[in-house]
Amino acid sequence: MKSTEEILALIHAALPAANVELVLNPSPCAQHSLRVAPADAFAVASFLRESDELALDYCSNVTGVDWPDKEITEKVKVTQLVDGEEKIVEETIKRIEPGYLESVYHLYSIKRAHEAIAGPVVLRMRTINRTDQVQLPSLTFVWRAAEFQEREVFDLFGIVFTGHPDLRRILMWDEFEDHPMRRDYVDPDDYEYEPTPHDEVLKRAEQQSKPTGVTA
Amino acid sequence: MSHSSTAEMKVYRPPVVDIIEEGDELLEVAMGPHHPSTHGVFRMDVALDGERVIRLKPVFGYLHRNHEKIAEKASYLAAMPYTDRLDYFCSLTNNWAYALAVEKLAGIEVPERAEYIRVITAELTRIQNHASSIGFLMQEMGASGTPLMYAFREREKILDLFEELTGSRMMCNYMRFGGCRVELPTGWLAKAQTIVDGLPGFIDEIEALLTGNEILMARTQGMGVLKPDLAINAGVTGPMLRATGVNYDLRKVDHYGIYDRFKFRVPLGDHGDIFDRYMIRILEMRESVTILHQAIKDIPAGPIMDPKSKIRGFRPKPGEAYGRIEAPKGELGFYLISDGSGNPYRYRVRPPSLINLTILEDMCLGQNVADVVLIFGSVDIVLGEVDR
Numbered sequence: 093m094k095s096t097e098e099i100l101a102l103i104h105a106a107l108p109a110a111n112v113e114l115v116l117n118p119s120p121c122a123q124h125s126l127r128v129a130p131a132d133a134f135a136v137a138s139f140l141r142e143s144d145e146l147a148l149d150y151c152s153n154v155t156g157v158d159w160p161d162k163e164i165t166e167k168v169k170v171t172q173l174v175d176g177e178e179k180i181v182e183e184t185i186k187r188i189e190p191g192y193l194e195s196v197y198h199l200y201s202i203k204r205a206h207e208a209i210a211g212p213v214v215l216r217m218r219t220i221n222r223t224d225q226v227q228l229p230s231l232t233f234v235w236r237a238a239e240f241q242e243r244e245v246f247d248l249f250g251i252v253f254t255g256h257p258d259l260r261r262i263l264m265w266d267e268f269e270d271h272p273m274r275r276d277y278v279d280p281d282d283y284e285y286e287p288t289p290h291d292e293v294l295k296r297a298e299q300q301s302k303p304t305g306v307t308a
Numbered sequence: 309m310s311h312s313s314t315a316e317m318k319v320y321r322p323p324v325v326d327i328i329e330e331g332d333e334l335l336e337v338a339m340g341p342h343h344p345s346t347h348g349v350f351r352m353d354v355a356l357d358g359e360r361v362i363r364l365k366p367v368f369g370y371l372h373r374n375h376e377k378i379a380e381k382a383s384y385l386a387a388m389p390y391t392d393r394l395d396y397f398c399s400l401t402n403n404w405a406y407a408l409a410v411e412k413l414a415g416i417e418v419p420e421r422a423e424y425i426r427v428i429t430a431e432l433t434r435i436q437n438h439a440s441s442i443g444f445l446m447q448e449m450g451a452s453g454t455p456l457m458y459a460f461r462e463r464e465k466i467l468d469l470f471e472e473l474t475g476s477r478m479m480c481n482y483m484r485f486g487g488c489r490v491e492l493p494t495g496w497l498a499k500a501q502t503i504v505d506g507l508p509g510f511i512d513e514i515e516a517l518l519t520g521n522e523i524l525m526a527r528t529q530g531m532g533v534l535k536p537d538l539a540i541n542a543g544v545t546g547p548m549l550r551a552t553g554v555n556y557d558l559r560k561v562d563h564y565g566i567y568d569r570f571k572f573r574v575p576l577g578d579h580g581d582i583f584d585r586y587m588i589r590i591l592e593m594r595e596s597v598t599i600l601h602q603a604i605k606d607i608p609a610g611p612i613m614d615p616k617s618k619i620r621g622f623r624p625k626p627g628e629a630y631g632r633i634e635a636p637k638g639e640l641g642f643y644l645i646s647d648g649s650g651n652p653y654r655y656r657v658r659p660p661s662l663i664n665l666t667i668l669e670d671m672c673l674g675q676n677v678a679d680v681v682l683i684f685g686s687v688d689i690v691l692g693e694v695d696r
Contacts, residue, residue, distance in 0.1 A: 117628055117629075121415070141317070150540055151543055233321075235541060236542040273376060
């Protein structure tokens with residue numbers, strides 16, 4: 093088995109146009125990952141599976157990660173005219189770093205399992221945002237192991253996998269409208285206990301029934 | 309999608325059975341969620357042409373409680389007792405998989421004695437899981453109760469050991485990041501040795517009653533066949549995968565823990581049918597017994613916890629880790645992302661039970677509806693882990 097850098101070099105050699113970059117993992121286990129542009133994901137995944145050197149024929153784990161919008165506060169020095177004089181003033185600027193959803197695939201090789209011990213090859217993809225552009229290509233046709241797990245990611249995170257043969261909710265019921273694994277998911281209130289919700293409870297009930305995620 | 313590679317690359321999809329003639333009507337049956345063979349609440353939407361299955365869609369989620377979200381809101385330690393409830397037959401291997409993932413994330417070393425205790429408890433777990441899964445398979449075949457009670461008789465002995473060690477029979481909550489929770493009670497190893505010595509006799513007994521049994525062979529051989537390339541592509545692991553002849557046992561591949569110190573063989577099947585899965589479980593029990601003999605003999609004295617590891621207020625540095633072990637049902641993995649706080653930013657369980665069910669439709673198509681129950685039983689699942 094090769095290091096992540098070597099695998100990246102192999103991908104670049106085989107698919108020079110593919111947009112793949114290395115994401116370092118600071119943890120002691122050093123399981124680094126490869127971030128693939130969604131447009132190239134299918135080609136890269138097919139290469140990883142079919143390449144004789146890597147033979148990553150086994151997709152162990154598929155999951156999603158939610159990275160919500162981050163508010164970043166920065167102090168910036170700005171020159172301003174104060175009483176006719178130019179002065180350097182410190183200003184606090186708040187900017188919002190847009191969030192995204194991420195899908196993560198852990199790959200291993202069964203064909204070459206006994207040649208060397210190595211950590212998983214981690215493949216990641218990012219959506220453009222968390223609201224309306226949450227499409228990522230499905231890798232079900234490369235590894236069938238991804239089929240049910242991608243359904244689960246769609247169900248719990250709201251990533252829409254384009255090209256998935258049967259993208260339905262899997263753990264939540266079909267009528268459910270939100271995506272519970274998102275960081276900003278609001279737990280349902282027990283307003284059912286009140287025969288007629290009113291005041292605060294009614295407000296919360298209305299808040300709750302507002303869909304926040306995207307459904308296919 | 310317009311990719312040149314799709315043309316030559318083999319795509320694995322369930323076959324579409326198209327045997328309906330004009331005017332034929334399909335019978336749609338919902339097997340479950342309260343069918344006695346589903347081991348809990350699980351539904352198979354089956355379409356039948358006479359007795360033959362021509363479509364089968366599994367429906368999950370009846371036991372869903374969003375385990376992952378609960379663990380993300382709790383501290384690292386607080387998720388440990390909760391992992392017991394995933395596959396409630398094998399709480400100790402669940403503990404180990406989670407502890408292993410956290411140890412990878414934070415770079416914690418495990419003392420030698422704790423590694424031996426982990427191996428002993430995990431192999432005992434494997435034996436009682438395989439024994440009861442064979443018992444359940446026989447139950448589904450119509451051998452009501454008797455084989456299952458034979459299996460439970462042995463399981464009780466092992467659960468008594470667990471109770472003495474951990475305080476609980478099933479919800480053991482025993483392992484910690486960097487070791488185990490409590491030291492072995494006095495005389496525990498001797499008791500374990502007595503029980504392990506009795507196990508080959510039990511396996512011989514169960515084999516004498518079942519392996520050559522005509523009804524068992526008639527109903528399992530050539531049934532629910534799974535091909536190795538499909539099994540690999542669909543991510544099937546554990547005894548299911550090895551019954552197809554694929555040599556992939558994480559104890560041999562990853563050498564996690566101290567498994568490279570023990571001499572044991574990996575049983576492999578040939579046909580990938582229900583009988584091979586039954587046989588693999590029998591043989592794996594025998595291999596587990598040899599591992600147990602070696603581990604109980606070699607276990608050293610020493611600490612059971614890494615003195616540097618911190619149990620309370622544990623905050624690993626930012627990063628991520630994927631740790632996996634060979635649980636009795638297949639590859640059990642935990643994927644953790646830390647943002648430096650006291651609770652995991654992302655906590656994911658890779659459940660072997662759910663992923664082994666992916667190919668249920670492929671195995672059942674064209675079979676009689678009565679055999680669906682058997683094929684389903686041979687997968688060996690626990691719904692607590694499927695639905696999480």
